[in-house]
Amino acid sequence: MDHSSEEAEPFRPNPAKTKAEKLKEDSNVSSAKSQAIKEKTMGNDAYKKKNFEDALNHYQKAVDLDPTEIVYHLNIAAVYFEQKEYDKCIKQCEKAIDIGRENRADFKLIAKAFTRIGNAYKKMENWKQAKVYYEKSMSEHRTPDIKTLLSDIEKIIKEEERKIYIDPVKAEEEKELGNQKYKDGDYPTAIKHYSEAILRNPDDPKYYSNRAACYTKLAAFDLGLKDCEKCVEIDPKFIKGWIRKGKILQGMQQQGKALTAYQRALELDPSNSEALEGYRQCAVSVSSNPQEVRKRAMADPEVQNILRDPAMRLILEQMQSDPKALQEHLKNPDIAAKLQKLLESGLIAIH
Known part of the structure; x- marks a missing residue:
């Protein structure tokens, strides 16, 4: 078999760097890192004085001198945040995360980058994205501060969803369905309709009052009382709420408190027959059994x-x-x- 006279170039390793070259290279790296720290310090001073453009220049120089240090990238992101350049802040944090991952940065710094992204989205009122990044931060490093931020943003999201759900017309439709079920004696289903009416229009006292009536029928006095209290909190002049509260307290054998509820109803309408009868019953009960009242x-x-x-x-x-x-x-x-x-x-x- 004919062999070609042309042979492959043999592998020749690069000659090892001399000790002097290595020392010079290490010295250059060390010098660049030292200079980067100085630039960061000057950047911090400018940042504290709110001289954000100066701070940005110093942080950028620090990055040029030591591009693998996540802190300098995060500092640039902090300046963008203060300048309300939230999109730039987010991109800078994403870059910081990539650099941090590549160079095995402390997980606390990665968490800080995720938090800053979350804060930027929060400022932009993009609540759901803020929640995503706070959760990412928590997965890197759990702190009470981030837990609070996450909890606050979840409350905002819940409140936004609640506002979107409000519809007074649908609330009235649900109330009518509840009224029909109440008449039929189907109190659990009536409660479902009144609860839906409350979600659709939480500032109308009559829905709470109607649901309290159902709870009373089911002897769930504690839940009924809670609804009555909400009802008169929304509208202290809603007489039916005070009367219903009185009846529930009577059912709970709390005659003194019931007396006070009927008294509030009578202040609104001195001739209301339900309130007068309730007040009379409580007054008789309190006066006829003083020993029991005192004991309780x-x-x-x-x-x-x-x-x-x-x-x-x-x-x-x-x-x-x-x-x-x-x-x-x-x-x-x-x-x-x-x-x-x-x-x-x-x-x-x-x-």
């Missing part, structure tokens, strides 16, 4: 604390001897709140 009241830790207070005991004694003293004491909100608690518990009565 004394078991309440809040009542116990009020009665242990020497100042309050003095006020109660003064009220007995001088009824006019009450008006003076009611001017103090703290004392008024404590007297209201004792009234609701049925321990004292004001005539």
